[in-house]
Amino acid sequence: MKLLFAGLTVFSGTFFVVSLLDLQGRWPLITRITVLYPAGLVLGISIALLFMPRGEWFAWLATIMARLTFGLMAFTFGLISCAVYVRVHTARLVLLASCIVLSAMIFRIWLGDVSPFLQRYGLIFSFAVETFLLAIATSERIKGINQDKILAQAQAMTDPLCELLNRRGWENSANKMLKAHQDNGGILCLLYIDLDNFKQINDCYGHQVGDDVLRILAKIIRKQMRDQDAVGRLGGDEFVGLAKFDGEAQSRALEERLTGRLTNINIHTDSGQINVTASVGCVVFSEVQRSVSDMLKQADQAMYKVKQAHHKNPI
Numbered sequence: 001m002k003l004l005f006a007g008l009t010v011f012s013g014t015f016f017v018v019s020l021l022d023l024q025g026r027w028p029l030i031t032r033i034t035v036l037y038p039a040g041l042v043l044g045i046s047i048a049l050l051f052m053p054r055g056e057w058f059a060w061l062a063t064i065m066a067r068l069t070f071g072l073m074a075f076t077f078g079l080i081s082c083a084v085y086v087r088v089h090t091a092r093l094v095l096l097a098s099c100i101v102l103s104a105m106i107f108r109i110w111l112g113d114v115s116p117f118l119q120r121y122g123l124i125f126s127f128a129v130e131t132f133l134l135a136i137a138t139s140e141r142i143k144g145i146n147q148d149k150i151l152a153q154a155q156a157m158t159d160p161l162c163e164l165l166n167r168r169g170w171e172n173s174a175n176k177m178l179k180a181h182q183d184n185g186g187i188l189c190l191l192y193i194d195l196d197n198f199k200q201i202n203d204c205y206g207h208q209v210g211d212d213v214l215r216i217l218a219k220i221i222r223k224q225m226r227d228q229d230a231v232g233r234l235g236g237d238e239f240v241g242l243a244k245f246d247g248e249a250q251s252r253a254l255e256e257r258l259t260g261r262l263t264n265i266n267i268h269t270d271s272g273q274i275n276v277t278a279s280v281g282c283v284v285f286s287e288v289q290r291s292v293s294d295m296l297k298q299a300d301q302a303m304y305k306v307k308q309a310h311h312k313n314p315i
Contacts, residue, residue: 007046170232
């Protein structure tokens with residue numbers, strides 16, 4: 001039974017390390033030939049020994065199993081070292097665990113006469129330490145995967161040019177705020193912002209300057225809003241902000257502050273000074289709304305009324 005336990009331990013431990021570091025994904029052929037197939041063979045020998053009477057053949061197979069296990073550990077050690085070289089996350093911790101078990105294997109096969117106690121129990125102790133280290137490595141691996149997932153989600157929700165929420169991210173945040181409004185009441189203030197004559201800026205100064213203008217506009221809008229407000233870029237030169245207040249006075253104050261800040265912006269570029277204005281459509285919702293989409297339509301209409309007024313009475 002001890003040999004069967006050893007075979008199962010070697011087999012499961014090998015597959016665990018391969019999966020933890022994704023060795024088969026990185027080096028599929030080498031991993032199969034030098035690690036996975038030998039691990040299966042070690043398990044097969046341990047099962048065969050379970051049904052064999054003790055004798056010459058039993059001792060011969062047990063020796064082969066020990067040598068094969070050592071070779072398997074050596075090749076696994078080599079692959080883990082390669083993983084450390086290419087900086088696979090937690091590979092160093094797994095390498096330390098592998099060093100401990102490999103050292104125990106060397107002691108058991110060639111240095112067993114030095115200490116009968118270590119010859120008999122050293123491998124068990126090394127497996128216990130390896131299990132502890134692999135548990136830590138697994139925890140770190142899961143933490144790293146979760147962090148990567150959070151980062152990927154944040155990137156998927158963020159506009160890379162203006163570093164605001166993109167349409168998907170903004171609608172997600174706006175829906176949460178709408179749900180809070182439905183549950184707790186209050187006032188929702190939706191601001192729809194569109195840059196005036198943005199096409200002319202691109203045509204006269206180039207798209208690089210146009211991008212700089214959008215980035216500056218995004219910073220101004222973000223600075224006028226609070227951290228808990230949802231601020232995003234819907235696309236092109238269209239921006240949107242959603243804030244929740246207790247009363248309409250706060251909403252009107254935000255509208256006046258943002259409108260005043262975006263009325264006349266002087267932007268200095270290599271091509272000279274550019275005067276920029278933006279149209280701000282503001283809608284205040286005290287009653288529960290059906291959807292964010294309906295709210296956007298109303299704010300869009302309010303913005304176009306302001307834009308038409310700008311065309312009739314240019315600043």
